[in-house]
Amino acid sequence: MKKITVFLLLINFLIPTTTQSETSEAELLYDPSENIEILDIHNFHTKIENSQTPWLVKFYLGWCGTCQKLSTEWKKFRNEITPWTDLVKVGAISCSDPANTPVCLNSNISAYPTIKYFPENYKSGDDSTVILKGEHLDVKALKKRVIGQIRTEISEKRGQMYPKLSTYEHPNLEKMFEGLGESVKYVVLVVEAPDQCFATEIALNLHKNRNVSVKFAPNTNTDLVNNLQVSTFPSVVVLDRNNNVSKRFTDPEGVAIESFLLSYGLEVNRIEPNTTKKIVPKKLLRLNQRVKKMGDVVFQVDLEAALRYSLKQEVSAVRVITNERLDALRAYLTVVKKYFPFGENNELITQLVKLTSSSEQVQGVEIFQLVQKAETNRAFSSVQTYLGCLGSVSGKRRYPCSLWQLFHYLTVNSDDETNPREVLTAMHGYIRHFFGCGGCSRHFQQMAIERNLSGVSSLKEAVLWLWEAHNVVNQRLKGDVTEDPEFLKDKFPAKLRCVECYEEDGTWRRNEVFEYLKKMYGKFNVRYVGSDTRVLFPDLDNMF
Known part of the structure; x- marks a missing residue:
């Protein structure tokens, strides 16, 4: 009788197993060096609730394939919005860690990955907005959704920290600098369709620079479109104080515009993504x-x-x-x-x-x-x-x-x-x-x-x-x-x-x-x- 018990117990120790804490730790998809705030049961409420800054939080499962794929895009997204991370914070919480289960339950997460937008001054029980649920998006599509939410916040008189985007409704460029302070040396005018959000992105990227103002003009402003001689949208023109077109961009990329501004000493700060590889024990x-x-x-x-x-x-x-x-x-x-x-x-x-x-x-x-x-x-x-x-x-x-x-x-x-x-x-x-x-x-x-x-x-x-x-x-x-x-x-x-x-x-x-x-x-x-x-x-x- 005792021999059988001893034999079975010895088998149990032939191969070591991981502990619960090791299991949870191994399923984290982010670390602090990647500039994404790691949230958990201990800090979620203190950071999110009553925060003067909105939060974008990714709820994920460490083992979930879609969550793993999205993690790369989420890191890219965090790096690409570096110029405006003072306006909105980016975090992630592992719902595969049993300790975090109450947070994920209370946040009504039913599919993974889920990304939610928590507005400023959020309190437990308030509404939060789902940006993504149970799907994969590349960084471009992800950024478009987030900026779309920011536009909604601005239009509904929330998000007071975000830059107010001026709409330019005149048929020509004569009043481009009207109402702007002397410190403004350039205006970045973005002409785009209603469903595009490039102007908002540029305004967010440049919000710290007092020498640049970003304005938006709808592509339905046909007189202005004809005067600018643009036919693809979004199109961007950069004008100086004399209404001279210093630079024109069609099919623009934000980095190209920022590189141009950088050449005039108007710097936009970015950071490089962390590429450190984790060592397998x-x-x-x-x-x-x-x-x-x-x-x-x-x-x-x-x-x-x-x-x-x-x-x-x-x-x-x-x-x-x-x-x-x-x-x-x-x-x-x-x-x-x-x-x-x-x-x-x-x-x-x-x-x-x-x-x-x-x-x-x-x-x-x-x-x-x-x-x-x-x-x-x-x-x-x-x-x-x-x-x-x-x-x-x-x-x-x-x-x-x-x-x-x-x-x-x-x-x-x-x-x-x-x-x-x-x-x-x-x-x-x-x-x-x-x-x-x-x-x-x-x-x-x-x-x-x-x-x-x-x-x-x-x-x-x-x-x-x-x-x-x-x-x-x-x-x-x-x-x-x-x-x-x-x-x-x-x-x-x-x-x-x-x-x-x-x-x-x-x-x-x-x-x-x-x-x-x-x-x-x-x-x-x-x-x-x-x-x-x-x-x-x-x-x-x-x-x-």
């Missing part, structure tokens, strides 16, 4: 190498990590769960209860099924509290961490990898021949209604249509449908910024792992693939490294 590299040597296996640690994160960070993030969302949650909990390897400890999932089945409305906080209580009572055999799904660098693999593992496992272990799409339908509903990465969710929903998920008619087809879908996603993301350099998104299973899965011409032998998946994700192939097996099998010692 040797401990993490060694752990990845040891896991790789174990081959295609499934760890209880990863399955539990996926389940806990999905319930505590995603489902709980929805304030009120009703209608289709509640049906999707019920389906998800049903397949988890039937097929997840809880061992003898499934009290949590039983409580969740009871809660969701007895009401037409469930509060996200109720889910959170039940999971938190279960963690306190040691309902899980491991801490919230990753092992087989641990990435080699910050923000790679982790939750998305573990969620794939979870649904592969549930699909392989499903045994209801009368409902072969049971797990796939639950997966589709979960990803549609709860999965945090907005772009990923849309891709999966589209793939479900294109690959005819509704046509799956057997358990074998269900297993192979998910396998093929996973390979489609891997192919789409191969070489992407989200790819882990140590775990490339190659075809699965690799030929090295399953030679019999391949024909001589490299095509798949589907029957052999099916058998391989059944073995890999079978309940007897789950590894308990990093798990306390006494939680899963409390009566194990009594058997010997």
